[in-house]
Amino acid sequence: MKQQFKRFRVRTVSAMVAMAFAANAWAVDPFTVRDIRIEGLQRVEPGTVFASLPFRVGDQYNDEKGSAAIRALFALGVFKDVRVEVNGDVLVVVVEERPTVNEVDFVGTKEFDKDTMKKALKEIGLTEGRPFDQALADRAEQELKRQYINRSLYGADVVTTVTPVDRNRVNLTFTVTEGEPARIKDIRIVGNQAFPEKDLKGLFDLDTGGWLSWYTKSDRYSRTKLNADLESLKSYYLRRGFLEFRIDSTQVAISPDKQEITITVNVTEGDRYVVSGVRLEGDYLGKEDDFKSLVRIRAGEPYNADQVSETTKAFTDYFGNFGYAFAQVEAKPEIDRANNRVFFVLAADPSRRAYVRRINIAGNTRTRDEVIRREFRQFESSWYDADKIKRSRDRVDRLNFFKDVNVETTDVPGAPDQVDLNVAVTERPTGSLQLGAGFSSAEKLALSFSVKQENAFGSGNYLGVEVNTSKYNRTLAFTTSNPYFTPDGISRTIDIYHRASRPYDDQGGNYQLVTSGAGIRFGVPFSEADTVFFGASMERTQIKPGTNIPAAYLAYAEEFGYTSYSVPLSVGWSRDDRDSTIAPSRGRYQRLAMELGVAADTRYFRGNYQYQQYVPLGGRFTLAFNGEIGYGTGFAGRPFPVFKNFYSGGLGSVRGFDQGTLGPRDVTGSSIGGAKKLTLNTEVLTPFPGAGNDRSLRMFGFVDIGNVYAENEKFSIPDLRASAGVGLSWLSPIGPLRVAFAKPLRTQPGDRIQKLQFQIGTSF
Template structure:
């Protein structure tokens, strides 16, 4: 059944009338001395709640005033529809009728939201199972639902509330929603802009009038929060180009009568363009004026730049923090020469008082243990406040990869002006990751790779993973676990157990196999906040199982050194990573050096590798990326480099456009042998996907790849390099980073195997 409720004004009149009538009922009682108090009509409310609210006790004199006050107090609890006072002799009887409680909350017609999300919104306004129900509560629920839809640009959404009584004085609430179509942004106008074209300014906005990809980005749906962010981008654009007095006068958002289109008009005043004439210091700089002057990024003679001013103030404030001055203030005071459009800036500093950290509190880690966060901190409790160490600690916690947000807030300690507490707030994210890859070639047909990794097992910070490759010629299973704090000093330990069967890419059929099984242990020692040195050891056994069409190189190796080769490889390496993100980097670099030595056993060799990645932000939207890799292998103790340790190139991760692993030396049968030397260069230009605005999770890129592998007796030859170019799509999907690439060889040789379309989840370059 559907209930149609009176408006708020009518309800207030009815409530007032009921209180008057109830008070009159109370006044009808003659004064008497209360010898007992009895409550009738209770179903769920505890009697103690009634007794605690009554303004009288046993032994008190009952009066009209006390009776009226008792009724008002009981109605104020919000638990009762009706309250009456009766007298049976000298016994005061309180008769109540409880309001029904909410039994269930259901939604119908919901498509835009997850129902759990709406139930949470209902709880925030008091609509929750077990809570007393009244009509005002239903009104609040309807208004909250409409507000949720307004945030999604669904201005035509209609909500009808159905109240269904059930047993035990309860009701079921059903909110039936007719969502309608979302209102789309029809146009965005910026009035008053003269220095820059309107198209230049609207390109700064994440909101737009839509494109063919708007179904994914929803950039043509109005949102007040998004508009505010866009207005800040507009303000920042002007303030960083000399327009110090730029202001946004007003913003009008007009909705069409059919509630299907929206027009946005932004009125601005640009003001004159100012040039900085000079920068001076004032105040107390701890007798370190030269140090603080070196932090100034404001350049006299150039247009006023609000970002440079903000960065300078922040750098100075942070530098004060390095000496323990947690409450330091730096203010930029402008002296404006309007006649010549010049501005002189005075930086006034007040270091205030020095402080030390009393306590570090962690919030938001519902799953991750406190120690996983605390062991990354370089700022310690009961030590002097050090801003640099706090920033470093925040970055280290962020680089764990367990949290979507990491923030550190400084809180003053009441009554202790020289102490602060640090509140570390984290927002956890799912740390399980699935890696899936697939490819197609005339040799492998369809090959699949699968991996699952849990980076924060049981909130311990440890990593556990398994990788599986189901290729026709290459099959692998690897189990690995990493303890990042194997010692309290931050030395990590990684254990691997693996089993591989290979038939390096060849096109003549055959049933031979290379079977490698073994395990390894590696340790990582942090020498600085960015540099880590790795070393470890392993045990491997590789068996060459003969079969049809086995390459002659494998037969020759088996004839001389046996079908089974035992090795004890020792590994040592170094890495430095200062990229701003591991998933979607925009700036920074990554460097790695790896060395593998086997000095004992049947297979004796050395293997060296170097990788360099650089990300250069061209603008907010565009990034230029470089990747280079070199590899070199050499046999030791008079033995050749083991053929089963050769490098391979071609495909994703090396030279796209060529079939996976098919570049390099071959034998007379056409079997791919790989090589002892490898070189790879990749260049990418990345930009937001058309129609996706500034969304960095979905980008397209163009690339140029160059590379090859060479045999042990072959020289490094630029003439033998293969090259390709193409375009691709990068998407940070729920399963991990997905890369789809279409490559066209631009330098190839006879016999090269081409594979133009390739994709993989969980890879870069």
């Protein structure tokens, strides 16, 4: 009762104060304003106030204008109090500014970094330099709690402290007690009969936790993740004939202490249906046979929602190839519940033909528009072509500059035969850091390092620097590439490099092979998938004598000189249709490179062919093949230069052996490489146990086979080395990381073993 009386008293006093203020501005006889004064301004410009007043000097003033002035000034959102006082024929506008936010700080936050939280508050209008009011602080508290709830931290508590500072400013401190996240205790699926509950729960990214939950956070409830899991559950049934499957309800219950969550999903499976037939209806532009060839729905097989959607999409895309951007294709099921059969009628309406008026690009804050536009095969003011639009989207996506690339078609108001293409991209960091290391008794710890920028200054050009600090190989190389050196898409790449190396031995020799050079090459696209490269280089290779120099190197130097100049010409070809360059699961990659030394001190041919194939095995498994063959020979009376030899063993070839130590050995026991090379790799990849469906963390088993041979040797199967092992693949923040433990299976006396290796930034 006392509290109710207190509220009544406060409201009464407030009403009396408001009436007193109103008396100052109202209940005056109209008069002509001789002057207007403003009092109380600190940061707000007087012009802002004058611009909001509904009267000027010389205007007639009355009560209504005074009321309008107060409302207009309050609407600016920068004043805490406003009064209009009358002093004779002079109006005095008295204002009290709201304090501004000087600083926003957070205490006790571990789940989010401060920049993320500041960004969330900025979106609701609370940021440094903006006017402050308590209502905004309350909204900020609720927004922060919402962010924590999205991370399953239901017990998070936020306390706001407002500290006044000089010049009418305040510091805001949000003290957060995060508490422990709520964990999913149980997931139940009720109503299933055709499939075991265990199999259905295996489709979910959410689970009750495992030994890797600290990484995957799969036991933390998220409404977004749950919706995605429910869609996976629905798709699972719809692909297996359950046409009328539905999810009746989903209950999410949290324990009183806000630490445990139980999810219950109620489903109705319905009957399983078999497709009895398919019929086409509507206008198919006289190309019914072409459209029938696109039908993926198979009569006599169980209903499959994926086949239906693939068919309607294929129809829509095919209409789009003829300019019909608004084609409508509907798959109408005719259900025979008595016999559990369904017949589909594919009704098509091509609507009207259209051409593209404009291509709009959004989301590229760094990348220039021209970098995206030059990849488009659909042009403005040309007929709409769905195939060209898809090809354009894929080409932009393959730039690897963007996380997402979406192309949407929108109508042009007032122009029924025109459409606009809205291209929305989400940029990703295009700089990369690549590291490699290996442990062995010979090299101890060998490091390699490179920094690359695939989209330098948003131009689409490539810049890179590579450094290798191996005990036996030291490299410094710079590369720059312009993929559109000409408007037709001819690329230009310039390389400048300096390499100092010596064979892999245990005898501590201090000789070196030092190669310095520069080259230029061009890439000519002959099709959407094929590119031919050609170029030329100038190289200087010096054999620096020292202790334990291999006899082969010494013999070559004594006959042809310790310093050799080469002018190699190069030509190559590549084709890449993998679904990803970082973590591919399907597709093929091929590369052919040939080098011909035609001038100066060398005469040789060097060729290399690489083939990769990725095959999805169903479920979560991927089978990967890699094959590489190299061949070199000398001509015009010259041997193949020893400093052009291939090397094998270790990372990128046959794991389990020291880097570059396979193949021919000198009479001194040093590994000198060879003119021929063969490498075969096979891997089976699967998500890491406990990581659920997370494909960024995978394990793999592998078998490697390979060796190198001298110029006068034949490829010999008995001489091939082999190894097998297991490894871990992780798409880490600084690049793809692969750790492998290999056991050699086929060895020869003198082979040096390197069982543990890791590398960042390579595929094999």
